[in-house]
Amino acid sequence: MKSKILALLGSALISGTAMAGGYQVNLASQRQIGMGHTGTGLLTGTSSIFFNPGAMSHIGYSGITIGGSALVSKIAYSAPESGGVTARTDNPLGTPFQVYGVYNINEKFSAGLGVYTPFGSTVNWGDEWNGRFGLNQLKLQAIYVQPTVSYAITDKLGIGVGLSYVIGSVNLQRSLPVQNQDGTEGGIELDGGAESAFGFNAGIFFQPTEKFSIGVNYRSRVDLKVEGGDVMFSNIPMAARANFPEGANFDAELPMPSTLSVGIGFKPNERLTLAADISHVGWDAYEKLRFDFSQNVAGSPFSEAARNYDNAFIYRIGGEYMVNDALALRAGAYLDQTPVQDGYLTPETPDSDSRGLSAGIGYSVSENISIDASFLYINKKERTDAANLSGGVAGTYKSVAYIPGIGLNFKF
Amino acid sequence: MKKFFYKSSVLALMAGIFLTSCDPEIDVANPSSGELNLTKYVAVGNSLTAGYADGGLYREGQLSSFPALMAQQFETAGGGSFVQPLFTEAQANGSGYLKLTGFNPPAAPGASPSPILTPVTTNLAVRTDVAPLPGGPRLTKFTDPVNNYAVPGMSVLSSATPIYGGVNPHFDRLLADAEVGSKSYIAKVAESQPTFFTLWLGNNDVLTYATNGAVVNPTNPFSDKTPVATFKAIYTSLLGALAKGGEVEGVVANIPDVAATPFFTTVTLDAIRKSAGMSDLKVYIRVAEGPTGVRELGEGDLVLLTTQAAIGRVDQVAPGVSIPHGFHPANPLTDSEVLDKDEVAEVRAHTQELNKVIAEVAAANKIPVFDVNKFFTERFARPFVQNGVPYSSAFITGNVFSLDGIHLTPRGNAIVANEFIRVINSNYNTNIPLVDETQYRAVLLP
Numbered sequence: 001m002k003s004k005i006l007a008l009l010g011s012a013l014i015s016g017t018a019m020a021g022g023y024q025v026n027l028a029s030q031r032q033i034g035m036g037h038t039g040t041g042l043l044t045g046t047s048s049i050f051f052n053p054g055a056m057s058h059i060g061y062s063g064i065t066i067g068g069s070a071l072v073s074k075i076a077y078s079a080p081e082s083g084g085v086t087a088r089t090d091n092p093l094g095t096p097f098q099v100y101g102v103y104n105i106n107e108k109f110s111a112g113l114g115v116y117t118p119f120g121s122t123v124n125w126g127d128e129w130n131g132r133f134g135l136n137q138l139k140l141q142a143i144y145v146q147p148t149v150s151y152a153i154t155d156k157l158g159i160g161v162g163l164s165y166v167i168g169s170v171n172l173q174r175s176l177p178v179q180n181q182d183g184t185e186g187g188i189e190l191d192g193g194a195e196s197a198f199g200f201n202a203g204i205f206f207q208p209t210e211k212f213s214i215g216v217n218y219r220s221r222v223d224l225k226v227e228g229g230d231v232m233f234s235n236i237p238m239a240a241r242a243n244f245p246e247g248a249n250f251d252a253e254l255p256m257p258s259t260l261s262v263g264i265g266f267k268p269n270e271r272l273t274l275a276a277d278i279s280h281v282g283w284d285a286y287e288k289l290r291f292d293f294s295q296n297v298a299g300s301p302f303s304e305a306a307r308n309y310d311n312a313f314i315y316r317i318g319g320e321y322m323v324n325d326a327l328a329l330r331a332g333a334y335l336d337q338t339p340v341q342d343g344y345l346t347p348e349t350p351d352s353d354s355r356g357l358s359a360g361i362g363y364s365v366s367e368n369i370s371i372d373a374s375f376l377y378i379n380k381k382e383r384t385d386a387a388n389l390s391g392g393v394a395g396t397y398k399s400v401a402y403i404p405g406i407g408l409n410f411k412f
Numbered sequence: 413m414k415k416f417f418y419k420s421s422v423l424a425l426m427a428g429i430f431l432t433s434c435d436p437e438i439d440v441a442n443p444s445s446g447e448l449n450l451t452k453y454v455a456v457g458n459s460l461t462a463g464y465a466d467g468g469l470y471r472e473g474q475l476s477s478f479p480a481l482m483a484q485q486f487e488t489a490g491g492g493s494f495v496q497p498l499f500t501e502a503q504a505n506g507s508g509y510l511k512l513t514g515f516n517p518p519a520a521p522g523a524s525p526s527p528i529l530t531p532v533t534t535n536l537a538v539r540t541d542v543a544p545l546p547g548g549p550r551l552t553k554f555t556d557p558v559n560n561y562a563v564p565g566m567s568v569l570s571s572a573t574p575i576y577g578g579v580n581p582h583f584d585r586l587l588a589d590a591e592v593g594s595k596s597y598i599a600k601v602a603e604s605q606p607t608f609f610t611l612w613l614g615n616n617d618v619l620t621y622a623t624n625g626a627v628v629n630p631t632n633p634f635s636d637k638t639p640v641a642t643f644k645a646i647y648t649s650l651l652g653a654l655a656k657g658g659e660v661e662g663v664v665a666n667i668p669d670v671a672a673t674p675f676f677t678t679v680t681l682d683a684i685r686k687s688a689g690m691s692d693l694k695v696y697i698r699v700a701e702g703p704t705g706v707r708e709l710g711e712g713d714l715v716l717l718t719t720q721a722a723i724g725r726v727d728q729v730a731p732g733v734s735i736p737h738g739f740h741p742a743n744p745l746t747d748s749e750v751l752d753k754d755e756v757a758e759v760r761a762h763t764q765e766l767n768k769v770i771a772e773v774a775a776a777n778k779i780p781v782f783d784v785n786k787f788f789t790e791r792f793a794r795p796f797v798q799n800g801v802p803y804s805s806a807f808i809t810g811n812v813f814s815l816d817g818i819h820l821t822p823r824g825n826a827i828v829a830n831e832f833i834r835v836i837n838s839n840y841n842t843n844i845p846l847v848d849e850t851q852y853r854a855v856l857l858p
Contacts, residue, residue, distance in 0.1 A: 076436040081837075083443040083488065083845030088435065130850045133800030177801040177811065181856050237857035239515055382438060393799055398436040 022283055022309060022339050023121040023140055023349055024257070027096045030067045030407035033374035034360015035318025036332020038275035040203070040263025041215040045409065046100035049114035049148045052203035052215040052263070053160025056112055056150035062104045067372070067407025068097035075123065075350055078396040079130050086395075087129035094122055098407070107152065114146040114162065118219075119256045125347055127187070131393030132175040135347040136187070142168035142194075142224060142256055146201055161202040166256065168194040168224045172348075176233075176298075178240045186236045190250055190291060192229020197222045199256070213265040221258040221285050227251050231293060249294040255285035257309075263316075270322075275332075277316040283309035283339030305391040307346075309339035318358070328362035330374075338380075345385035350397035352383035368411045376403040443489040446842035448661055450491035454559050454606035455479035456654065457665075460828075461562030461612050462582070463496075465814035465821065468509030469564055469582065470532075471499045473814075476822030479560050479610060481829040481847050489844055497554035497586055503537035507551060507582075510815045512808070514858050520689025526720070527808060529815055546632070547580040555588045561601045567616035569638040571597035572646045579634075598646075602653035609654045609662035610832060612784070614770060617643055618762050622670045623818070625716060625748035626755035637762050644769045648776075655777040663835050664774045664781050666767040668788040670759045671714060674807035675817035676751060679715040684723055684738075695723075696744035699752045706744045712753035717807065717817040719749040780839040782832055791827075799850050803827075811854035822852035 029047035032039040039051035046065040048055040071094030077087040102112035124137040143166070150160030169192065176186035199222035207213040231248040263277035286309040292302045318332030334356040340349065360374035378401040387394045455461050455477075462469055463477025474480070474496050483494030499506040511532050515525035537552040544550060547565060563583045570576040577583050578593035587595060617638035621628065629635040654662060670676055685693045695709035709715070715723075723745070725737040735743040751759065767785055774781045788805075792812050795804035804810040807817055812824040820828060826849035833844045 074436055076438050078438040078440050079846070079848060081834075081846045082848070083440055083843065085438050085440075086848065130799050130848045132850070174800075177854065179853055179856050181858060183853050183856065239512075239857045391797065391800065396438050396440070398438050400434070400436045402434075 022257075022281075022286070022351055023119055024259075024281065025071075025094075025096050025118060025120050026314075026336075027069045027071070027376070027403065027405065028098055028116055028118065029065075030069075030372035030374045030405045031320075031330065031360060031362060032318070033069070033376050033403070033405055034330030034332065034358055034362075034372065035275060035320055036316045036334045036356065036358050038263055038277045038316045038318040038332060040217045040261040040277045040279075041205075041213050042263065042265040042273065042275050043205075043213070046102045046112065047098065047114075048150075048160075048205075049100045049102065049112045049146060049162060050098070050116055050118075050201070052205050052217045053148045053150050053162050053201055054158045054203035054217070055205035055215060056102060056148060056160050057108065057110045057152035057158045058155075058205060058207070059102065059110070060104065061102075061411050062110075063102055063409060063411040065098065065100040065407060065409050067099075067405060068095055069374075069403050069405030070094075071096060071401060071403045073123075073399065073401040075397060075399045077125075077129065077131070077347075077350070080394050080396075082395075087125060087131070090124050090126060091122055092124065094120070096120065109152075110150050112148045112150070112162075114144070114148060116144050116146070117142065118144055119168075121349060123348060127175050127185075131347050131395075132185075133177050134174065134391070134393045136173040136175060137171075138173075138348045139171040140168070140254070141170075142166055148201070156207050158205040159203070160205075161200060164199040164201055164219070164222065166194075166197045166199060166222045166224065170194070170226060170229070170252070170254070176236070176244070178237055178244075180235060180237045184235045186240070186244065187234040188244070188297075189232040189234070190229055190252070191232065192226035192250065192252070194224040194226050197224055211267045215263050217259075217261045217263075219259045221282055222256040223253055223285075224256060225251070225253045228294075231297065243296075243298050245295045245297070247295075248297060251292045252290065254289070257285045258282035272322075273320045275316075275318045277314075279314040279316075281312050281314065281339065284311050285309075286339070305346075306344065306389055308341060308344055308389070310341055312337040312339040320362075326364040330358075330360035330362065332358045343386060343389035344392065345383065345387045345397065346390050346392035350383070350399060352381040352397070352399075354378050354380040354399075370409045370411075372407045372409070374403075374405045376405075377401070378403070441843050443845050444843045445486070445489040445491065446840050448836070448840050448842055449607040450486045450489065452492055452559070452605070452607045453479070453483055453486060453494060454601065454604045454609045454654075455562055456601050456609060456650075457562040457612040458566045458616055459562070459564035459819055460615065461610070462560065462564050463562075463825065464564045465816070465819045466509040466511070467816040468505075468507045468532075469499075470506035470509050471501070471504040473509070473822070474498050474506075474560075476825050476852050477560060477562070478820075478825040478829040478832065479562070481826055481852075482610070482832055482844075483559065485829070485833060485844050485847055489842065494559045495557070496560040497558050499537045499552070503535055503552055505532050505535040506537050507548075508532050508536050508538070512815055512855060512858055519687040523686035523689070524683065526687070527815075545579055545581050545584060547582075550581045551585045553585055555586065557604065558586070559604075561586065561604065563597065565616060566597060566613060567620065567634055567638065568614050568643050568646050568650065569617055570634045571613065571650055574599075576634075598650050598653055606654065606660060606662075609660065610665070611651060611654060611662060612665035612782075613650070614643070614647070614667045614766050617766060618667060618759055619670065619818075622751055622755075622759045623675065623716065625746070625751050626759065627748040637759075638766070640765045640769060643766055644773065647769060647773050651773050651777050651779065655779055658778055661840065662779055663832060663839075664770060664779055665784045665832070666770045666781060667763050668784050669763060670751070671756060672788040672793050672805060673818050674805055674810065674813050675717045676714040677805060678717050678807040678817060679720050679723070681709050684709075684715070688724060688739075693739065695738050696741045697738070697750045697752060698744045698747050699754070706741045709738075709745070709750070710753070712756060714751040714756055715745065716749055716751065719745060722749065780835055782835045784828075784831075787831055798827075801850065801854075808855050815855065821854045823849055823854040826852045
């Protein structure tokens with residue numbers, strides 16, 4: 001019994017969200033990253049706040065988890081018929097993080113608070129590549145704060161729901177195709193914080209036997225809206241300034257899509273836990289990227305580019321093996337379908353089907369403290385696209401990401 | 413315990429260093445010259461090949477001429493060096509050119525602001541030590557062997573005659589003193605012995621006539637349309653001298669449509685009316701001699717870009733009678749200020765005839781043709797977006813055409829170079845990489 005609890009403890013260590021399809025970042029728990037980010041059908045410890053609030057009332061203790069990942073992502077680009085790699089991103093280190101706290105009120109009820117980062121993207125192409133009029137750099141952040149309650153209807157069945165309070169921000173920089181007498185190009189920067197938005201995260205957890213468990217989780221769509229964001233111009237030639245007015249503002253909206261997941265857990269013996277998840281991400285919410293301007297920019301009150309994302313599935317498997325009472329080894333893999341249709345590739349998210357491979361380790365320092373470490377490698381399929389429907393940048397893109405992470409679990 | 417942390421952190425650190433140093437790669441075919449020998453590429457042509465832009469030939473334009481950009485791409489596939497008759501840094505402004513220095517505010521609400529084009533008159537390569545030629549003042553010579561033999565103003569007709577070196581200062585510039593007036597352009601380029609060539613000539617066999625409003629200048633024997641039979645005979649000998657019966661490979665390009673350039677499409681009736689602030693203004697043009705030779709400007713008539721400044725100019729047509737130019741039958745736009753509908757048809761028909769000849773002669777020499785006519789009509793004449801930049805044949809804002817409305821910006825040259833490269837790649841089993849056109853400028857704004 002002790003080993004089982006320790007294993008569960010490990011699961012709670014850290015959450016994060018990884019670079020996944022679109023601008024979703026599935027790195028919500030260091031233990032679960034190690035297991036291919038499965039967890040909907042498992043008792044994942046405090047991170048059940050994210051993976052399945054229905055499981056939270058079954059973890060049987062109070063605890064806190066703090067964790068984070070270091071997301072190193074790299075993208076190579078080859079312009080059409082260029083004979084080589086013509087640009088590479090210089091992305092800053094991404095730092096998705098997770099904090100979960102669960103208070104076990106009694107045998108039936110538990111309450112918790114989670115703070116995590118399920119969406120985001122930072123990509124920096126610089127201002128020299130041939131796609132610079134599409135994008136120099138994009139920084140998109142969303143932070144979810146989710147108070148959650150869970151109720152164990154029976155010792156086999158639990159339900160839970162959390163209210164997600166979402167804050168976010170966006171910063172987008174592009175070159176503008178206007179040139180001064182010395183050849184310098186203009187630039188535009190859109191910068192704004194999103195209005196607070198709300199969503200929910202609900203789940204059901206069912207464990208009919210000691211060996212088998214299943215869960216269903218739904219995280220709702222949240223639309224992040226920026227109102228009155230700043231539009232800043234640089235190096236605009238005098239003759240073109242009327243087209244790029246100082247002091248303009250912008251409004252924009254970006255959907256954080258819904259995710260419906262079903263997961264199962266299986267424990268063939270005391271030491272081994274196996275899990276599989278399928279998620280359906282409602283990417284079709286992202287139809288277009290539109291900026292409405294308070295004053296005409298380049299002669300137009302708005303700028304709009306089609307995105308027309310498709311809904312996508314994510315398939316995950318993972319396992320954990322308890323070497324002894326203190327040490328857990330984990331591994332997992334997943335396949336994340338791209339929501340980006342042909343013709344719609346953009347340099348913001350030059351997405352394609354991605355394969356994730358993960359490994360992790362958990363160690364219980366004491367009854368109350370454990371550590372999880374994970375490593376996830378993401379390899380997206382090389383993708384060539386004309387980008388003729390999204391106003392994107394045609395060419396071939398190839399992305400990989402290396403994501404080490406660490407988390408600490410305290411159990412009370 | 414300590415040991416465990418130490419070991420695992422060292423391991424993690426090493427794994428991190430190893431993996432993060434792995435950059436993603438993209439497998440693409442390496443540049444290759446296929447069946448071609450690109451060691452000596454020679455470009456033969458007119459102003460478009462020379463890098464002429466903004467109404468002049470100057471160093472910056474030369475540096476971004478499409479053959480120079482092509483040669484730069486050839487170098488990635490074993491191509492040789494490419495020498496151009498560059499003006500020196502000290503004389504970088506060459507023949508002089510036009511610079512956009514500002515905009516006049518719109519003449520009336522709703523009209524476009526009109527550009528102020530100012531001639532650059534410093535650091536020229538214009539010679540004052542010798543008498544000018546019929547085609548203009550002579551320019552500092554560049555008589556070393558070159559790879560870019562393009563001569564602004566050169567036509568197929570003038571390429572055959574030895575006297576042309578004594579007419580056109582750009583040709584004179586490339587000739588030794590003894591060759592001036594004694595060596596034809598064909599003879600000059602045949603001496604260069606290329607292993608690969610591009611030939612884009614013929615525009616001036618119809619466009620000189622078109623840009624003069626279809627009026628022949630009696631003092632310039634090269635200002636009429638070149639007769640088809642003459643064109644064919646000379647073109648055959650010209651291409652023959654370069655291709656040497658199939659021994660030397662190359663690409664020829666044909667003649668673009670007259671109405672595909674902003675020189676002919678910018679000053680529309682609508683634009684004139686907006687400038688005048690009168691939506692029902694009638695504009696009159698002379699289409700023939702005599703009192704019945706004047707009619708209203710209508711659909712299909714093309715007012716030349718250079719006519720713009722003269723429209724509405726108040727002329728004294730008789731003592732005490734002043735009439736704005738073009739606004740009354742008594743002071744119509746002159747024949748040479750407008751390419752009227754019939755003349756457009758005439759120029760188009762002649763262009764098609766000459767393009768047919770180019771296709772025939774090229775086929776006979778087994779040299780592929782870059783159909784510039786089709787490319788300009790289907791690409792530049794319709795707005796398109798590439799790498800996030802809008803392009804069109806609009807004056808100044810279209811990013812393709814330079815300030816003279818006929819010749820290309822460096823960006824336009826890069827786009828044309830890429831089309832030449834595509835023709836080469838699809839005909840010669842080569843893999844010449846394309847130019848990143850965004851690295852070359854469009855129109856610079858004040």
